[in-house]
Amino acid sequence: MTEKSQAGQSDFEERNPTSKRSLDAIRHSCAHVMAQAVQEIWPGTKISIGPPIDNGFYYDFDSEHRFTDEDLVKIEARMTEIILGKHDFSIEEVSKEDSMAYWKKRDEPYKIELLEGIEGKVTHCSHDSFIDLCRGGHVDNTKRLRHFKLLSVAGAYWRGDEKNKMLQRIYGTAWSEKKHLKEHLAKLEEAKKRDHRKIGQDMDLFSIQEEGGPGLVFWHPKGGRIRTLIEDWLRNELIARGYDIVYTPHVMKRELWHTSGHADFYSDSMFRPMKIDNVEYQLKPMNCPGHILIYKNSLRSYRDLPLRYAELGTVYRYEKSGTVHGLMRVRGFTQDDAHIFCMPEQVEKEVEDCVNFAKAVLDSFGFSEFKVELSTWDAAKSENYAGSADQWEKAEGALENTLKHMEIPYTRIEGEAAFYGPKIDIKMVDAIGRDWQLTTVQFDFNLPKRFGIEYVAADGSRQAPLMVHRALLGSVERFFGVLIEHYAGKFPLWLAPVQVKVLTINEAQSEPARALAAELKGKGYRVDIDDTNENLKKKIKKAVLEKIPYCVILGPKDVESKTVSIRRRDSKQINGIAPEILFAKLEEEVRSKALQPCLE
Numbered sequence: 001m002t003e004k005s006q007a008g009q010s011d012f013e014e015r016n017p018t019s020k021r022s023l024d025a026i027r028h029s030c031a032h033v034m035a036q037a038v039q040e041i042w043p044g045t046k047i048s049i050g051p052p053i054d055n056g057f058y059y060d061f062d063s064e065h066r067f068t069d070e071d072l073v074k075i076e077a078r079m080t081e082i083i084l085g086k087h088d089f090s091i092e093e094v095s096k097e098d099s100m101a102y103w104k105k106r107d108e109p110y111k112i113e114l115l116e117g118i119e120g121k122v123t124h125c126s127h128d129s130f131i132d133l134c135r136g137g138h139v140d141n142t143k144r145l146r147h148f149k150l151l152s153v154a155g156a157y158w159r160g161d162e163k164n165k166m167l168q169r170i171y172g173t174a175w176s177e178k179k180h181l182k183e184h185l186a187k188l189e190e191a192k193k194r195d196h197r198k199i200g201q202d203m204d205l206f207s208i209q210e211e212g213g214p215g216l217v218f219w220h221p222k223g224g225r226i227r228t229l230i231e232d233w234l235r236n237e238l239i240a241r242g243y244d245i246v247y248t249p250h251v252m253k254r255e256l257w258h259t260s261g262h263a264d265f266y267s268d269s270m271f272r273p274m275k276i277d278n279v280e281y282q283l284k285p286m287n288c289p290g291h292i293l294i295y296k297n298s299l300r301s302y303r304d305l306p307l308r309y310a311e312l313g314t315v316y317r318y319e320k321s322g323t324v325h326g327l328m329r330v331r332g333f334t335q336d337d338a339h340i341f342c343m344p345e346q347v348e349k350e351v352e353d354c355v356n357f358a359k360a361v362l363d364s365f366g367f368s369e370f371k372v373e374l375s376t377w378d379a380a381k382s383e384n385y386a387g388s389a390d391q392w393e394k395a396e397g398a399l400e401n402t403l404k405h406m407e408i409p410y411t412r413i414e415g416e417a418a419f420y421g422p423k424i425d426i427k428m429v430d431a432i433g434r435d436w437q438l439t440t441v442q443f444d445f446n447l448p449k450r451f452g453i454e455y456v457a458a459d460g461s462r463q464a465p466l467m468v469h470r471a472l473l474g475s476v477e478r479f480f481g482v483l484i485e486h487y488a489g490k491f492p493l494w495l496a497p498v499q500v501k502v503l504t505i506n507e508a509q510s511e512p513a514r515a516l517a518a519e520l521k522g523k524g525y526r527v528d529i530d531d532t533n534e535n536l537k538k539k540i541k542k543a544v545l546e547k548i549p550y551c552v553i554l555g556p557k558d559v560e561s562k563t564v565s566i567r568r569r570d571s572k573q574i575n576g577i578a579p580e581i582l583f584a585k586l587e588e589e590v591r592s593k594a595l596q597p598c599l600e
């Protein structure tokens, strides 16, 4: 063993404690301390890996003991003792043989397996009595780790492979300052309250059922109403913006997916093929090849371009059962997909239109903040990309010029483009400050070449069109999940599955209440009525749980004076309103897609 270095090599930057590097060092070091605590409390527990992640860290353990939420408190207590012991972290270079001998003696099979995959010297990191096989990225001393909290336990396959043993993963979060930890925990608490899976169940919007299969979504009537509104909005916009709406089959010959390259490069994410009349067919994971077949079906002239094919295309992708999550990560979903075929000189205008369309989505669905990322290629590794340097330069230029011209701030991310072309991603920021990547506008130099598509140019020559993939909502399922969490189920009036609930105080109002409900329905509103014998307080409580924007209450006085009383979702009560005023205000609120109630 050689070169023992002390605190000097810390990845924690004193002057910049909130940089990514500093926070990663804090989080990863916390994982070390957690592993020490766990092994002390449950001897015989085997350790595997403990990396930093966004906002925190985890460590995967193999233990006879099943970790519970109560255990997290115990582990935290021991971690705090270790942290207050102010131990230095030190890192030491070790020969692979010495390291192997050490981990064999410790009987740590996961470390041995990791070591087998490493060539040359390795490093051991130690603090207090704990040693880990680790590449580095630590703080200088455990005293930097005071602001942490353990969050949850989950199962995780060793190396993410379902064929391997399921380990127990403990998640934690850690920050450089107490204030940041508190803010983060408050955000997590708020996110929990907004969990779309819980709200989806409480409001009876959708379900994912064991009997149906993981990652496959059932849209219930109320969720279906919202989806219809989203899709109707989208279809109208598509038509107004010069798109053609197309439909393509859900299964197509497997051969087509060889032409597109998906069968060779994307097969891990595809459902297995099926055989019909001795020919292999494939459930579609993407809509692009279908749109290309439509393009290819006629001879195209430069006069036809740009062509914009849009489809609410349902696709199926294989996601590991451990990774599916509510509506956010599913195995079957509907993309609001479109492919634009155009000439090089048309592309900037098309990209600008896409970005404007994305902004219309933000405005209409009540998001006020967004972030834009431009992902480019890594010119030094051009052999890894489809398309020529000239194509990449022009495409990246078109994307960048558009953003500059539109005065949209963006972050340029070098080397993050897909192999087939550069892209713009737009992330929406929700009500509690979380980013959601929804919109993407991507160039593709690969598919036009694979399918050999072309158009007849003005000079009579055959040219390959530029192809742009774009999705605005991303997937309707995920977008719905984001909307639920953004609004915490309290949808604006135009999107609410039930907009108005008519409540009676006693039997005498039953008839006028039904007449009012019928009148509202006739005007196109989504209306429920509660004229049961329950008392008003309970009726209101029920409507509040259903997050209905307006309760219209009919009592004896209201019937007599031909007025109604309103109880808003935010519990504000307004009495003695003429029905005409109610109708007018509802109309205004829906039309303007208002985020605040118009009826005051």
Ligand SMILES: [Zn+2]
Binding pocket: 028, 032, 125, 132, 134, 135, 136, 137, 138
């Ligand atoms: Zn480490």
Ligand SMILES: [Zn+2]
Binding pocket: 286, 287, 288, 339, 469, 470
């Ligand atoms: Zn596509």
